[in-house]
Amino acid sequence: MRCISVYTDNFEQFSDLFEExxxxxLGENDEREVEGVVVSDSGQVPExxxxxxxxxxxxxxxxxxxxGITIFQHGKVFEILLPTEEAAEIVG
Numbered sequence: 001m002r003c004i005s006v007y008t009d010n011f012e013q014f015s016d017l018f019e020e021x022x023x024x025x026l027g028e029n030d031e032r033e034v035e036g037v038v039v040s041d042s043g044q045v046p047e048x049x050x051x052x053x054x055x056x057x058x059x060x061x062x063x064x065x066x067x068g069i070t071i072f073q074h075g076k077v078f079e080i081l082l083p084t085e086e087a088a089e090i091v092g
Contacts, residue, residue: 001049001070002082003042009076013037021080042079050081 006021008014017034024032026041033039053072054061062071070081 001045001047001084003045003049004080004082005040005042006078006080007038007040007076008078009073011073014073014078018080022082045081053079 004021004024004026006014006017013035014037017037017039020034021039024034024039026032026039028041028043031038031040050070053059053074056074058074060073062073063069064071068083072079072081
């Protein structure tokens with residue numbers, strides 16, 4: 001799974017930027033600023049990362065089931081986890 005980090009603790013701001021972030025052509029470890037918010041490609045994460053993060057009480061878990069996307073919100077960051085196929089479609 002590919003992880004894109006969005007550095008904000010404001011859900012409304014994240015929600016407004018979500019589709020734009022998915023459309024970015026980020027390379028691995030690439031970092032950009034979108035409307036004043038830093039967005040970075042954090043590379044690949046292992047499958048067990050979802051289970052580990054979901055078990056933490058301070059982590060909010062959201063899912064886009066139609067696209068297989070998982071979103072974690074914790075602290076001042078949102079992490080968008082894209083299945084490899086989805087990441088390939090977005091990038092390619």
